[in-house]
Amino acid sequence: MTFAIEARGVGKQYVRGAAHYRRLHTLRDALSEWAARVIRRTPTARAAAQTERFWALKDVSFAIEEGEVVGIIGRNGSGKSTLLKIISQITAPTTGEVRLNGRTGTLLEIGTGFHPELTGRENVHLNGTILGMSRAEIAQKFEEIVAFSGVEAFIDTPVKRYSSGMQMRLAFAVAAHLDPEILIIDEVLAVGDIEFQKRCLTKMEDISKAGRTILFVSHNMATVDQLCRRVLWLDRGHLVDDSTDTRAVTSRYLFSDEAQSAAEWRPSAHERPASDYFALNWFRVCDHAGRTIDAPVRNDVDATVEIGLSILKPHPNLTFGYALTNEAGVCVYWTSTHDAGHRHCPRIGAGNVVLTCALPRSLLNQGMFRLDFMSAIHAQEWLVHPNQTRTSVFLRVSGLDETQHLRNTWPGVIAPVLRWSSRPEAREGALDRAEQGAR
């Protein structure tokens, strides 16, 4: 049996700092680091250099058969994107190897290489070639691609004159006509409107029906359930689950957030968001009596989000807040102290401060929610970005109110209780009379 994709002991080590976290690495830094290392070869300096390295992926092995549609799930920073980048050859593994049997197409982004100055026609050729199509292939499919995109009339116009929707449609048309044996897709579906996402999903279903192998990274468990026949679950660089029972894995994944993360966040040795401006002391959701909510609650209870802080350096634009995400990975809302404008934001002076914010009542749907702490200097810089933090607490909403609490989940991202009223239907003419009467 030959596998379409076979990974053996794949590992990827990054040097913390050089990659994302520190400011631009300059030649001077490299030279001075090198000089420092040469001058004093102390073991402590080496140990420090060791701690700077971390494994984004560690010893990941799996084999995917031809025609399988496989979803990769895991939290931010779990190594999903790194794995995808290694399989698509964008970055090299540090250890191990990957064997690919068949032509590979990567879609980490729609419209890679599009140039605004070039015409639609030129961009189709450019993008198609970059994605791995041959000239003959593009020439053969060109009419089809253009027809699919629906921008025939503008095909010889520079793409910079296109609306963003047109650009997206053209780029997607090219991607959709890519016909690799192994297709690697990352969150492409996360962008674009519903219509666009639907088309992407339909196209992916077509591709999988044609017996192609698809590797698909997503935060959206519903999509993974629907599309994939197998799931790989990555956590902190390790492959923790690999199963064909997708539904079981995805729900276990969602549940794991609950198990691993408490309803109350307290600083630990290795993790404490802090900056020159503040240090976070705690972050939790509590009830009206000040008790942390660690059990499922109805969506109409009084609940308050509490942020305990030590303000080290007050700043008029210092902002705190949180992002609320549901279990499908959909952001429900962001809220921060500056939402109501400068004049209405709470005073945050030096010393220990407790910020509180009532959770909206009768708004959240049933399910698991994650609250990610965030902080910024308003409109200037992020101090803690909600998508990049692990400072999170969890809340399970179960039951909407007394009358509905037996229902499973209400359709929709939110389940607001809205006010309805009724009035007798006005007959013809009656409306006018009623209006006149009102005057």
Next chain:
Amino acid sequence: MEATLVPMKVIKPIDDRTLVEELADLWRGRGILAVLVMRDIAVRYRQAAIGILWALLQPIVTTAIFTLVFVVFIRLPSQNIPYPVFAFAGLVIWQYFSRAVSDGTLSLVTNAGLITKVYFPRIVIPLIAPCSAALDCAFGVAALFVMALLFGADLQWTAAFVPLVVLFVGLFGYAIGLCLAPLQAIYRDIGIVLPFALQIAMYLSPIAYPAAIVPESVRWLYRLSPIAVMADTMRWALVGSEPPSAGGVVLAFVLTGLLLWGGLNIFRRFEGTLVDRI
């Protein structure tokens, strides 16, 4: 069915890649190189009213200024070829080299959006600039022929070597680009220093003046510079001026060969983790 025809691809840590694989990559990437070169050329002169003529204007104006300074002001001892032809021949070579090196060095950074999102042989990237600049250079060479005829220089049969000279300069530029592009991707210092370094190199090279006016004792230094040798070769090929020394030409070939080999190795070292550090 088709899958069996495609050889299995193995992705390994970078240290395990060989030079042969790298060269095979270069060949595999020729299609994408062609489109990226076309993109470069198309984008460069689109929406410019006089388009590709800009490629000529710059060396012509520079030649005029050099002529003014060196012939009218300084009264450089006249060569056996008209000075404007002499200077223009040098400038065509120099500008091609300079663009190949500077654009080639920046190439990984300017194409970061591509290389972080899709795989294709990275080794073609520093080659885009030498290829797209070759078009400008071709126009320059055409203008050079016209100019040589206008000034009454007698063209030699050796003019057939001119394309080879251009090809060689392109290779030399590519070799330097291969060395510098990965460094520029990681340390932006290179891109800051480079324009200045190129400018100094131009004044040190016999582009605007003949090597003959340089004191004998240091003239051997010019033979170490492939670009100086190529400027002289260009003039010799075109109008039969003093031929370049055979030693210089051989050295230029050896140096360029070494630089290409070294550049390929440097590039190979860096390309696997480039994306993580760019």
